[in-house]
Amino acid sequence: MSYHILNLRSVVAYVKSRTEAASLLDVTGVLAAQEISDGNLNAVFRVAEVSGPRSVLVKQGLPYLRVAGEVWPLSQERADFEARSLARQHAAAPGLVPRPLWHDHEMAVNVMEDLREHTVIRAPMIAGIRLENLGETIGRFLAATFYESSDFALGSTARRQLSAQFQNVELCDLTEMLVLTEPFYPPPNRNAYLPELQKDLNDLQADAPLRTEVARLKHRFMTCGQALLHGDLHTGSIMASAPDAQGLSNIRVIDSEFAFFGPMGFDIGLFLANLVLAAISQAGHAPDPAECQARHTFLRRQMRSCWTTFEAEFRQRLGSAQSPSWREGAFQDALLTSVLQDAAGYAGCELIRRTVGFAHVLDYDSLQPDAARLSAGQQNLKLGRQLIMQASALRTYDEFEHAVWSELGYAALQPLQQGET
Amino acid sequence: MSYHILNLRSVVAYVKSRTEAASLLDVTGVLAAQEISDGNLNAVFRVAEVSGPRSVLVKQGLPYLRVAGEVWPLSQERADFEARSLARQHAAAPGLVPRPLWHDHEMAVNVMEDLREHTVIRAPMIAGIRLENLGETIGRFLAATFYESSDFALGSTARRQLSAQFQNVELCDLTEMLVLTEPFYPPPNRNAYLPELQKDLNDLQADAPLRTEVARLKHRFMTCGQALLHGDLHTGSIMASAPDAQGLSNIRVIDSEFAFFGPMGFDIGLFLANLVLAAISQAGHAPDPAECQARHTFLRRQMRSCWTTFEAEFRQRLGSAQSPSWREGAFQDALLTSVLQDAAGYAGCELIRRTVGFAHVLDYDSLQPDAARLSAGQQNLKLGRQLIMQASALRTYDEFEHAVWSELGYAALQPLQQGET
Numbered sequence: 001m002s003y004h005i006l007n008l009r010s011v012v013a014y015v016k017s018r019t020e021a022a023s024l025l026d027v028t029g030v031l032a033a034q035e036i037s038d039g040n041l042n043a044v045f046r047v048a049e050v051s052g053p054r055s056v057l058v059k060q061g062l063p064y065l066r067v068a069g070e071v072w073p074l075s076q077e078r079a080d081f082e083a084r085s086l087a088r089q090h091a092a093a094p095g096l097v098p099r100p101l102w103h104d105h106e107m108a109v110n111v112m113e114d115l116r117e118h119t120v121i122r123a124p125m126i127a128g129i130r131l132e133n134l135g136e137t138i139g140r141f142l143a144a145t146f147y148e149s150s151d152f153a154l155g156s157t158a159r160r161q162l163s164a165q166f167q168n169v170e171l172c173d174l175t176e177m178l179v180l181t182e183p184f185y186p187p188p189n190r191n192a193y194l195p196e197l198q199k200d201l202n203d204l205q206a207d208a209p210l211r212t213e214v215a216r217l218k219h220r221f222m223t224c225g226q227a228l229l230h231g232d233l234h235t236g237s238i239m240a241s242a243p244d245a246q247g248l249s250n251i252r253v254i255d256s257e258f259a260f261f262g263p264m265g266f267d268i269g270l271f272l273a274n275l276v277l278a279a280i281s282q283a284g285h286a287p288d289p290a291e292c293q294a295r296h297t298f299l300r301r302q303m304r305s306c307w308t309t310f311e312a313e314f315r316q317r318l319g320s321a322q323s324p325s326w327r328e329g330a331f332q333d334a335l336l337t338s339v340l341q342d343a344a345g346y347a348g349c350e351l352i353r354r355t356v357g358f359a360h361v362l363d364y365d366s367l368q369p370d371a372a373r374l375s376a377g378q379q380n381l382k383l384g385r386q387l388i389m390q391a392s393a394l395r396t397y398d399e400f401e402h403a404v405w406s407e408l409g410y411a412a413l414q415p416l417q418q419g420e421t
Numbered sequence: 422m423s424y425h426i427l428n429l430r431s432v433v434a435y436v437k438s439r440t441e442a443a444s445l446l447d448v449t450g451v452l453a454a455q456e457i458s459d460g461n462l463n464a465v466f467r468v469a470e471v472s473g474p475r476s477v478l479v480k481q482g483l484p485y486l487r488v489a490g491e492v493w494p495l496s497q498e499r500a501d502f503e504a505r506s507l508a509r510q511h512a513a514a515p516g517l518v519p520r521p522l523w524h525d526h527e528m529a530v531n532v533m534e535d536l537r538e539h540t541v542i543r544a545p546m547i548a549g550i551r552l553e554n555l556g557e558t559i560g561r562f563l564a565a566t567f568y569e570s571s572d573f574a575l576g577s578t579a580r581r582q583l584s585a586q587f588q589n590v591e592l593c594d595l596t597e598m599l600v601l602t603e604p605f606y607p608p609p610n611r612n613a614y615l616p617e618l619q620k621d622l623n624d625l626q627a628d629a630p631l632r633t634e635v636a637r638l639k640h641r642f643m644t645c646g647q648a649l650l651h652g653d654l655h656t657g658s659i660m661a662s663a664p665d666a667q668g669l670s671n672i673r674v675i676d677s678e679f680a681f682f683g684p685m686g687f688d689i690g691l692f693l694a695n696l697v698l699a700a701i702s703q704a705g706h707a708p709d710p711a712e713c714q715a716r717h718t719f720l721r722r723q724m725r726s727c728w729t730t731f732e733a734e735f736r737q738r739l740g741s742a743q744s745p746s747w748r749e750g751a752f753q754d755a756l757l758t759s760v761l762q763d764a765a766g767y768a769g770c771e772l773i774r775r776t777v778g779f780a781h782v783l784d785y786d787s788l789q790p791d792a793a794r795l796s797a798g799q800q801n802l803k804l805g806r807q808l809i810m811q812a813s814a815l816r817t818y819d820e821f822e823h824a825v826w827s828e829l830g831y832a833a834l835q836p837l838q839q840g841e842t
Binding site: 156 | 589
């Protein structure tokens with residue numbers, strides 16, 4: 001079927017036309033479609049049985065950036081990258097991504113498990129919902145998907161062959177421009193920000209040592225192919241079912257069309273930064289100080305849990321690597337320190353670009369009144385800058401944690417309670 | 422034409438059968454072939470007019486490693502990598518590589534300019550021939566080929582597309598095993614060495630901090646795709662015409678079938694290490710102390726000239742990069758420091774593997790008597806280890822130079838004479 005943009009009517013016909021659908025849905029009965037597009041890039045439909053419980057999710061790449069429209073063309077090959085990366089994530093971390101059902105290259109469509117009981121977590125987190133297994137699950141996802149795509153697991157031959165399938169030039173270029181370049185330089189750029197932040201932004205763009213570190217991180221992003229990354233791992237790329245009484249839920253990572261071989265710290269840094277953005281915005285979203293502090297403690301716990309889970313599981317896997325080179329304890333220590341440093345640096349870039357760059361986050365943009373947004377924006381920029389400048393000197397997660405939370409006013413950081421780490 | 426191994430007779434028929442040959446040779450006359458295979462991997466023929474001055478060089482990839490024979494199979498795709506890399510080198514650094522004439526994928530053949538006036542430089546250098554423009558030429562070659570294939574010149578889109586064409590898995594695997602793994606670990610391996618070096622080798626393989634640094638360098642080799650490297654830049658991969666009265670000659674880099682995207686310091690380190698190997702062996706090759714010292718001074722000058730030329734020309738090119746990120750002076754400083762550190766580390770690995778690994782160098786293997794070889798071998802291992810351990814702390818070329826030459830007994834290094842740098 002040659003490419004055409006699906007709508008509420010044609011997506012039903014499309015699904016019915018595919019042989020793969022027969023075992024997934026009652027294709028002889030009535031199917032109903034619903035558009036649930038949410039991200040910046042694609043059109044997403046739920047196609048469900050009207051008289052039955054089953055449904056699938058149909059995601060189509062449009063020939064332009066959905067949020068910007070036809071003025072910002074984008075090729076549909078991102079659907080191929082999502083298909084390839086989702087298949088590998090599903091194999092490496094089963095149960096942590098939607099199950100892939102079929103990929104249609106011509107139509108730039110990926111059909112996958114419809115996570116009807118799940119919600120994208122950004123908005124619920126703004127509202128204070130606590131998913132107590134969030135950090136641990138993401139840490140596990142990262143350890144598994146990174147390791148299984150790395151030279152450590154695959155050896156260089158298979159890894160280099162795999163890399164060749166992930167030359168995701170268009171979306172990497174977006175990240176390089178929107179995350180790692182434009183926020184740090186004066187126009188021409190696509191930056192957008194509160195006018196009251198102009199002075200802070202001028203200061204930031206006049207900071208030559210900062211620009212040097214960002215250039216270093218950008219060059220590393222471009223050249224350091226350690227593992228197959230998700231590439232866009234923020235809280236808008238994670239879904240969860242409603243938490244049970246213990247705060248535990250089923251958590252899935254979605255939207256991997258930015259997947260490419262890069263430095264592992266990039267994904268980790270983006271995830272951590274989005275929890276920091278959530279934390280900074282809570283001063284505005286949770287006016288009750290005790291509630292705000294409780295949410296902060298929750299976020300601090302998730303961040304720590306993400307890192308410690310990632311580190312422990314990645315080390316465990318390295319212990320079974322075939323080459324003796326990777327089983328050297330001191331090599332593992334040095335590698336994980338450099339991943340932490342990268343994570344801190346990219347986290348800093350994410351804090352800044354989500355405040356003054358092209359694409360913000362709801363945590364920050366939804367703050368009312370403007371004074372709360374301005375204050376959060378200034379804090380994002382200040383902490384982002386500090387993390388970038390301190391990144392190369394970081395040695396332990398404790399140092400990273402201290403850098404973050406002292407900026408949020410927790411001068412003497414209390415140890416997390418038993419059971420909180 | 423389906424693949425068959427060429428011999429002295431069939432190579433003439435092969436050349437005559439190709440339309441590309443008509444403008445290069447008198448294909449209606451008598452052509453004579455001569456086998457001039459020299460490297461470890463391929464068969465190489467000169468096909469020349471008997472009654473005229475013209476000739477071409479025919480290089481064919483065999484389905485095995487030439488020096489090891491059919492027991493060590495190797496795919497012929499290396500001829501494709503050589504064709505692609507030679508074309509790019511020729512465009513980026515015209516006159517510094519043989520002119521490519523044609524590539525025949527089926528036959529795994531590359532036909533190129535026959536450098537009849539040129540000789541591979543390793544043996545002449547052992548004999549004390551001084552090519553005063555060697556270092557400068559190689560520095561220029563490296564700056565041009567690296568820059569033109571990097572994100573700095575191409576931007577990320579074109580660079581990622583180009584990388585996809587250089588997934589040179591088989592030959593990268595050889596380097597990872599033979600250069601960056603086996604020399605540092607006990608059997609199973611393919612190491613070969615003087616029995617008298619057993620104790621030194623045991624010490625080296627018992628050195629856990631050394632293994633950690635080597636694992637780091639190996640991981641960097643595997644994941645850090647900064648530029649299109651030559652991949653095997655030793656003095657057996659460089660040819661030169663006879664030097665004129667000033668020691669100047671026409672210099673060409675050959676044999677780029679190992680080409681891949683890697684850390685720039687790898688090529689630089691291999692070249693520098695091969696001059697160090699040449700220097701250490703001169704104690705045996707030039708028994709006259711004054712002559713030995715003169716050759717050392719020559720080699721020291723070429724090494725410095727290679728680095729300073731590379732650095733100056735690479736910086737100059739970076740100054741015209743499109744992205745403002747790469748024009749930051751401090752970014753350039755940090756980048757070049759890290760390239761120097763990589764160069765030192767890989768130079769150390771090369772010194773060690775050429776002494777105890779699978780493939781040695783003539784400089785060292787030709788030393789007589791055994792006592793001279795043993796002494797040079799011990800020095801190679803000692804300096805190799807030091808360079809690997811000091812690499813990450815190096816800040817300037819002076820520090821690198823001091824590390825090398827103090828080990829060769831030049832405790833107080835005299836500045837090079839005017840005109841020597």
